[in-house]
Amino acid sequence: MGRPTPAVRAAKAVALTVVVALVVFPLWTVLATSLASPQNVIANGGWVIWPGEFSFAAYTEILQGGIISRALLVSAGVTIVGTALSLVCTIGLAYTLSRPKVYGGKPMLLLVLFTFLFPPGMVPLFLVVQGSGLFDSYAALILPFLVNVFNLVVMRGFFQSIPPELIDAARIDGATELGILRQIVLPLSKAVIAVVGLFYAVAYWNRFFEAIIYFNDQTKWPIGTVLRQYVTGGASLAETSGELATTSPQSVQMAVVMLATLPIVCVYPFLQRYFVKGVVTGALKA
Amino acid sequence: MTILFRLGTAREAFDVSMTRVRGGTGTTGPPPPGRRPERRGHLRRIRADRVLLLVAAPALAYFLFFHYGALFGNVLAFQDYVPFLGVSGSQWVGLAHFERMVTDPLFWNAVKNTLLIAALQLVFFFPAPLALALLLNSIVGDTVRRFVQSVVYLPHFLSWVIVVALFQQVLGGAGVVNGWLSTLGLGGISVIGNPDAYGPLVIAQLIWKECGWATIIFLAALSQVDEQQYEAAALDGAGYWRRLWHVTLPAIRPVIVLLLVLRLGEFLSIGFEQFFLQRPSVGPETGEVLETFVYYTGFANGDFGYAAAVGLFKGVIGVVLIYAANKVAHRLGEQGVYKA
Numbered sequence: 001m002g003r004p005t006p007a008v009r010a011a012k013a014v015a016l017t018v019v020v021a022l023v024v025f026p027l028w029t030v031l032a033t034s035l036a037s038p039q040n041v042i043a044n045g046g047w048v049i050w051p052g053e054f055s056f057a058a059y060t061e062i063l064q065g066g067i068i069s070r071a072l073l074v075s076a077g078v079t080i081v082g083t084a085l086s087l088v089c090t091i092g093l094a095y096t097l098s099r100p101k102v103y104g105g106k107p108m109l110l111l112v113l114f115t116f117l118f119p120p121g122m123v124p125l126f127l128v129v130q131g132s133g134l135f136d137s138y139a140a141l142i143l144p145f146l147v148n149v150f151n152l153v154v155m156r157g158f159f160q161s162i163p164p165e166l167i168d169a170a171r172i173d174g175a176t177e178l179g180i181l182r183q184i185v186l187p188l189s190k191a192v193i194a195v196v197g198l199f200y201a202v203a204y205w206n207r208f209f210e211a212i213i214y215f216n217d218q219t220k221w222p223i224g225t226v227l228r229q230y231v232t233g234g235a236s237l238a239e240t241s242g243e244l245a246t247t248s249p250q251s252v253q254m255a256v257v258m259l260a261t262l263p264i265v266c267v268y269p270f271l272q273r274y275f276v277k278g279v280v281t282g283a284l285k286a
Numbered sequence: 287m288t289i290l291f292r293l294g295t296a297r298e299a300f301d302v303s304m305t306r307v308r309g310g311t312g313t314t315g316p317p318p319p320g321r322r323p324e325r326r327g328h329l330r331r332i333r334a335d336r337v338l339l340l341v342a343a344p345a346l347a348y349f350l351f352f353h354y355g356a357l358f359g360n361v362l363a364f365q366d367y368v369p370f371l372g373v374s375g376s377q378w379v380g381l382a383h384f385e386r387m388v389t390d391p392l393f394w395n396a397v398k399n400t401l402l403i404a405a406l407q408l409v410f411f412f413p414a415p416l417a418l419a420l421l422l423n424s425i426v427g428d429t430v431r432r433f434v435q436s437v438v439y440l441p442h443f444l445s446w447v448i449v450v451a452l453f454q455q456v457l458g459g460a461g462v463v464n465g466w467l468s469t470l471g472l473g474g475i476s477v478i479g480n481p482d483a484y485g486p487l488v489i490a491q492l493i494w495k496e497c498g499w500a501t502i503i504f505l506a507a508l509s510q511v512d513e514q515q516y517e518a519a520a521l522d523g524a525g526y527w528r529r530l531w532h533v534t535l536p537a538i539r540p541v542i543v544l545l546l547v548l549r550l551g552e553f554l555s556i557g558f559e560q561f562f563l564q565r566p567s568v569g570p571e572t573g574e575v576l577e578t579f580v581y582y583t584g585f586a587n588g589d590f591g592y593a594a595a596v597g598l599f600k601g602v603i604g605v606v607l608i609y610a611a612n613k614v615a616h617r618l619g620e621q622g623v624y625k626a
């Protein structure tokens with residue numbers, strides 16, 4: 001390939017810088033505002049690009065207890081328990097569906113794929129959750145989303161790509177089905193498990209709507225639902241705790257946005273190297 | 287996530303077509319040892335596979351209970367549902383809810399807004415990842431490329447609540463951009479909460495959140511383009527744009543067409559949370575889409591039967607569209623396989 005001219009290379013560099021800046025800038029200003037002192041924020045009219053003096057007051061304030069701390073704990077708990085359950089169930093069904101000639105394999109696959117064609121409506125799903133007595137229970141944030149068809153298909157595709165000779169050899173050596181799953185399939189599938197686990201964890205962490213319709217008890221709200229009150233309702237989160245003098249409401253609000261974002265930004269680099277591989281092999285194998 | 291969901295269906299379509307080309311699955315490896323060729327009874331086969339069926343059971347139970355249970359819940363659409371009486375106690379009203387939809391201006395307003403946003407998404411969001419993928423693909427340095435990819439994938443993992451909050455912080459009345467404009471002595475811009483700017487705003491948000499992630503599939507396709515064709519074109523004196531037009535785009539055209547067809551199949555699936563969050567700021571006139579209409583009718587007004595009818599209407603149209611799109615994709619996929 002011919003080398004691009006300097007003008008083309010410069011244009012590319014500018015385009016890439018703009019793209020990166022457009023993504024990073026909003027996150028940056030939120031971080032800066034959350035770390036700025038109240039005088040700083042007021043002097044600037046509500047937002048900051050570079051905090052004049054750093055202050056963690058906004059974070060210490062909302063993490064001292066009260067609604068936000070509780071919501072973060074709820075979200076963390078739902079995310080950890082939900083991801084674990086989702087992974088176990090997804091791996092189980094994906095493995096079974098990946099084995100050729102398993103009893104009822106085809107009907108099971110069709111049963112699952114049909115739900116992809118016709119996802120449950122908001123109102124009918126609400127009735128099911130209501131009918132199963134999950135109101136005001138954290139299980140309402142987990143069970144209705146236990147298995148995701150896309151994740152299942154990705155995982156099944158990965159399991160199918162494992163050479164059948166490996167599995168046959170293990171079977172000849174006397175391994176049981178569960179033994180094959182545990183000792184051969186799972187160790188080979190770390191990448192796809194990491195990716196699917198990340199997808200589930202992110203979905204649980206980000207979920208906010210369900211708590212609005214399933215929870216009467218607002219103290220059980222996860223962080224997304226609490227944050228939404230500020231986003232749409234204009235409700236000031238600063239009112240939820242005392243000590244307004246040392247922090248500005250904007251800093252507190254931005255600190256909440258940051259805390260909702262942070263877990264994702266933190267796990268992201270560790271899983272990033274897996275997910276392109278996992279997604280492409282899983283989804284594009286054909 | 288929607289792009290990837292589509293990939294899932296695409297893969298199934300490919301699988302099926304591949305199977306057909308190869309003439310069945312019979313050629314995939316020798317039969318496992320210990321299995322006799324004659325047909326066994328169902329019970330014996332269940333016994334033989336009992337461990338596998340057992341590990342599959344929790345997920346299957348989930349699908350049966352929540353998905354098929356909810357499917358059954360659609361009977362609400364034909365009832366004058368009263369929560370206190372339940373499904374069995376409520377009165378049947380036949381197609382009354384659907385007749386009401388025909389003459390309900392609020393419903394048609396939601397249809398109009400949904401179609402408008404869907405069309406905007408198709409025209410402005412669909413090509414954006416392709417352009418970004420071409421840009422990313424042209425980066426020579428591995429480190430730079432990986433860094434830029436990491437950055438542009440990140441917003442996909444943020445929730446809509448955070449994305450909407452970020453846009454408010456930057457573009458809102460007291461936001462960063464308006465602050466800059468007033469420092470420069472210019473008049474402010476009104477984007478957040480302005481019905482006239484709602485369409486461009488929601489598209490900008492979607493591009494910000496999903497454009498990077500949606501490049502993955504295009505990048506995978508681009509990595510398959512034959513390097514020799516570039517060299518041949520370059521030898522013939524073709525510049526960057528000519529190579530793009532005559533080599534790159536024809537090479538990835540099957541992927542583009544397939545994704546476009548599948549996107550058309552999900553034309554009405556414009557998303558819910560984004561619109562649910564921002565409808566209050568612009569009002570129902572511009573902000574109401576079909577899914578928010580279902581929410582406000584059912585949960586805010588307690589009109590569950592009518593809300594379920596609207597949801598069912600959208601679901602059925604969605605099935606028809608997806609089915610048609612998959613038929614087309616299937617055909618395209620088959621063609622691709624034959625050519626290869």
